[in-house]
Amino acid sequence: ALHLAKAQDGKSLEDFQKVYNAIAEKLRDEDEFDGYIGYGPNLVRLSWHVSGTFDKNDNSGGSFGGTYRFKKEADDPANKGLQNAAHFLEPIAKKFPWISHGDLYTLAGVTALQEMQGPKIPWRPGRVDADEKDTPENGRLPDASQDGSYVRHYFGRFGFTDQEIVALLGAHCLGKTHLENSGYEGPWGAATNTFTNEFFVNLLNENWKLEKNEAGNKQYNSEKGYMMLPTDYALVQDGKFRKYVEKYAKDQDAFFEDFKSAYVKLLENGIDFGKLGKAYVFKTLDEQDS
């Protein structure tokens, strides 16, 4: 059965906005991380990785139980590099001991996306920390070396459509790959900390060459020094995915709208929020400055 979200006795929008602001202010403070990319992209990746373990067949994994806090999940080779995001969040968890780990990991991704000028992401609290025994086994996160049919099958486990898959992968406009984390490198030049549709624009406009990188893994590189993973490039090789790449390259608003919906579905997969009321939409720091 789905996990039942817990009602947040006494905590309201204002309380969660305080957590949002603490994360957002720390993002601004610690802007030098990873060659001045900052922690934003790393926090977004953490929010996806804690949700991407979900399996709709037995409702195991997913963001509900906050099991990333246990060694088995944190040490999954696919999570290499996310120690930075986890370390970034430790003082936030101490300052707000009442928030569950699942709520913190997902709220941090929402905060990072909004502070990087992404779309407003409606967010609901209520995830409850699970026991260590409920930690999903390693190996549930995707393999970057694969093709379009692999990507479609992989996301089929969550019940995502082609359109939702393409929208979600648009998050690869953020940050970069790091050879020591994933065996893929670059691009330093174009690594960004602003949420845009440029992932799709680059996929269609750059001249991509498949090359072996220093770790012996194949990746697509362009003359401008950009890179794409094989699973990124699969989105223009597969006709059904390509249709949405073209749509989002032309229409950033459509991308923002579809990304928001798919990202909420990713973060809430496997959780029944019942009648716990509507989602919170947080103000960015800039919107509160006045």
Ligand code: HEM
């Ligand atoms: C086919 C599915 C996917 C594959 C194979 C994949 C693979 C990867 C790899 C290999 C990296 C580089 C990690 C490193 O070397 O530090 C990465 C980074 C990243 N991924 Fe994905 N990813 C996928 C889907 C997603 C989704 C659905 C999201 C979010 C909605 C996402 C967000 C990110 C972000 C923001 C980064 C940059 C992290 C940083 O700069 O530290 N990815 N991904």
Ligand SMILES: N/N=c1\cc[nH]c2ccccc12
């Ligand atoms: N600019 N960053 C990226 C461009 C293409 N693919 C990626 C995959 C993972 C992380 C970053 C990127």
